[in-house]
Amino acid sequence: MKVQPNENEYIISPEAESISQFLQQLEAAYSDFLSKNIIVDLTTAQPTLKEVELFQSIHDQHIANHKSFVIVVDGFDFNEATEGLNLVPTLQEAYDVIEIDEIQRDLGF
Known part of the structure; x- marks a missing residue:
């Protein structure tokens, strides 16, 4: 797993x-990433739909953490x-989604 920390x-x-x-590695290290937004870059992995859907649980957990x-x-x-x-x-587009999400959180949505 490769991790590139940025400002946000x-x-x-x-x-x-x-x-x-x-995904197992990400879940094991997840507590290290709680403080910031997460972009999972799967562009080189070419996952199937079922593989992408495996991220639903960690996605929901991070969204519940207001990130x-x-x-x-x-x-x-x-x-x-x-x-x-x-x-x-x-x-x-991932950066754009994060920016929109942060604006919505700032406005209380």
Whole structure:
């Protein structure tokens, strides 16, 4: 698992491990990431829909902590994806989602 800390978020991506191994590592280290938004970059992993949906639990947990959790997936049919997950095709769009989420939180939504 590769972790890139930024000012307001962590960009976390798998290295050579499978999606399920990556998710296990992320869940094990999750307490280290509570203070910031999380961007999970799966652009090089090319996950299936079922693999992406495995992130639902940790996504919901992070949202409940009043932080954003966005998954970057390239070459993916977003129409088939679960509506509860924040899925975007590019890293820039992940930053945009986080910015919008932070504005909504500041306004009390």
